[in-house]
Amino acid sequence: MAMQINNLRSLTIAVCFIPLLWVFFDIAFDNLGPNQMQALHIRLGDWALRFLWITLAITPVQTVTKWRGMTDYRQLFGLFAFFYASLHVLAYLAVDQVFAWRIIGIDILESSYIWFGLIAYIIIFSLGITSSKAAKKSLGKSWKKLHRFIYIAAGAAMIHYFWQLKGNLAEPLFYLLIIFMLLGFRAVIWFKNKQLSQMMIPKGRASIDTEAD
Amino acid sequence: IWSAVPKSRFSADALTITPADHAKNYNNYYELAFNKEDPSSLAQSLRIDPWSVEIGGEVEKPGTYQLEDILRQQTLQEYIYRFRCVEAWSMVVPWVGFELGDLLKTAKPLSSAKFVKLTSVQQPEAMPKQRNNAMLEWPYVEGLRIDEAMHPLTILAVGMYGDILPKQNGAPLRLVVPWKYGFKSIKAVVKIELLKRPPISSWNKFAPNEYGFYANVNPDVPHPRWSQNSERPLGSGFFTPRRQTELFNGYGEQVAYLYRDMDLRHFF
Numbered sequence: 001m002a003m004q005i006n007n008l009r010s011l012t013i014a015v016c017f018i019p020l021l022w023v024f025f026d027i028a029f030d031n032l033g034p035n036q037m038q039a040l041h042i043r044l045g046d047w048a049l050r051f052l053w054i055t056l057a058i059t060p061v062q063t064v065t066k067w068r069g070m071t072d073y074r075q076l077f078g079l080f081a082f083f084y085a086s087l088h089v090l091a092y093l094a095v096d097q098v099f100a101w102r103i104i105g106i107d108i109l110e111s112s113y114i115w116f117g118l119i120a121y122i123i124i125f126s127l128g129i130t131s132s133k134a135a136k137k138s139l140g141k142s143w144k145k146l147h148r149f150i151y152i153a154a155g156a157a158m159i160h161y162f163w164q165l166k167g168n169l170a171e172p173l174f175y176l177l178i179i180f181m182l183l184g185f186r187a188v189i190w191f192k193n194k195q196l197s198q199m200m201i202p203k204g205r206a207s208i209d210t211e212a213d
Numbered sequence: 214i215w216s217a218v219p220k221s222r223f224s225a226d227a228l229t230i231t232p233a234d235h236a237k238n239y240n241n242y243y244e245l246a247f248n249k250e251d252p253s254s255l256a257q258s259l260r261i262d263p264w265s266v267e268i269g270g271e272v273e274k275p276g277t278y279q280l281e282d283i284l285r286q287q288t289l290q291e292y293i294y295r296f297r298c299v300e301a302w303s304m305v306v307p308w309v310g311f312e313l314g315d316l317l318k319t320a321k322p323l324s325s326a327k328f329v330k331l332t333s334v335q336q337p338e339a340m341p342k343q344r345n346n347a348m349l350e351w352p353y354v355e356g357l358r359i360d361e362a363m364h365p366l367t368i369l370a371v372g373m374y375g376d377i378l379p380k381q382n383g384a385p386l387r388l389v390v391p392w393k394y395g396f397k398s399i400k401a402v403v404k405i406e407l408l409k410r411p412p413i414s415s416w417n418k419f420a421p422n423e424y425g426f427y428a429n430v431n432p433d434v435p436h437p438r439w440s441q442n443s444e445r446p447l448g449s450g451f452f453t454p455r456r457q458t459e460l461f462n463g464y465g466e467q468v469a470y471l472y473r474d475m476d477l478r479h480f481f
Contacts, residue, residue, distance in 0.1 A: 027451075033238070033239065033249075033250070034234075034235035034238060034239040034447040034448055035239060035249075035302050035445060035447055036450075036451070037445050037449070037451070038302065038445065040451075094452075095451045095452055096445075096455065097454065097455065098452055098453070098454045100454050100455075103442065103443055103454070103455065103457075106440060106442045106443075107440045107442060107443065109440075110435035110439070110440035110441075110442065111435070111438065111439040111440045112437070112438050112439075113438050113439060114439075163438050164438065164439060166299070166300060
């Protein structure tokens with residue numbers, strides 16, 4: 001049984017690296033089109049966003065399927081969101097701007113869509129480096145508070161996406177719809193729990209653990 | 214077919230021309246699609262033959278002219294121009310065309326003509342986004358001040374890379390104003406009107422705080438959501454720094470006088 005779970009975990013990790021191999025493949029075979037730098041940004045940004053959404057989908061899936069033990073996968077997918085977001089930032093700094101700090105400074109100051117990307121990345125970075133069990137233990141109660149910032153990161157990433165487009169909104173609207181569903185699910189659970197705990201107040205105990213985050 | 218066309222005195226020979234395949238396969242043509250990959254195939258169903266252009270408004274001689282007749286009157290030249298998109302990518306294209314001013318003169322503009330309005334083709338059966346009334350108001354409209362329109366840098370192009378203009382690049386006839394952001398260079402022109410008052414261009418109408426009437430390339434005036442300080446030339450490789458954007462896209466020497474008393478931040 002343990003063997004099987006380990007295999008599944010290794011398989012998941014391998015699958016999560018496929019988008020990166022795909023990017024390397026497209027670079028090697030010159031498949032990124034006339035504006036390959038832009039294509040690279042979109043590709044890595046898209047995967048960071050997708051992994052962030054998958055991470056946020058774990059809790060609802062766990063609640064619906066009542067399948068326990070998915071928390072490890074939530075951490076895994078979160079780390080892959082961190083990984084692709086880091087590549088996205090690194091590609092911007094090193095491959096696109098080639099560390100021309102003056103131009104980077106102007107670009108960031110004048111581009112409000114980058115501010116939101118930066119907010120999202122700072123949060124994801126903080127969550128990434130505090131994702132280990134040891135960090136969870138040492139941070140105690142504040143760990144959960146800190147990791148709730150993932151919702152801010154999701155919102156900022158969404159604005160970052162919308163804000164750099166001139167018009168084509170079909171794809172970002174798709175991501176927006178998903179995040180609304182994921183957050184809507186949590187809102188429903190939160191509301192239900194609140195009702196439940198209110199009903200239980202007469203008994204003097206309101207200890208329903210809100211698993212939905 | 215136009216390999217023997219003489220070069221314009223404004224043609225910049227020192228520039229590295231963007232590979233033709235890039236210019237033909239990375240197009241903003243919002244009537245067709247909102248991405249840059251699909252217009253090259255979708256444009257092929259456009260009907261461009263026969264093609265006529267209506268010239269009207271504040272002119273002595275309004276009329277509708279067949280494109281062949283216009284071309285018979287005009288001298289074609291090659292113009293190697295920088296092209297800077299408002300989305301911060303750029304290219305260098307060898308256009309084949311003639312001065313817009315030369316065409317306008319044939320209609321004898323009245324002294325009351327202060328602005329020029331250009332209108333794109335309306336072919337909803339061939340243009341999906343026109344059919345769905347998506348995003349912008351169709352047909353696409355652009356405008357210039359009369360002195361901008363009469364400036365010798367401003368051309369109507371019928372070709373590029375020594376060949377006939379591809380449909381996705383605005384065939385059979387498009388405007389090219391090299392010191393302005395690319396969206397000013399309206400494609401598939403069917404109507405040219407000389408007006409007393411400034412026309413409202415399509416992007417200006419859609420988002421007035423983001424896309425001004427002038428839309429002059431200016432590294433010091435950012436778009437409200439992104440910087441215009443630098444640009445990514447099409448076809449440039451990884452680890453190649455971005456190009457520093459130039460005021461008036463590098464045509465300041467020729468055009469800066471048109472705007473000498475204007476606050477370019479206000480008239481963006």
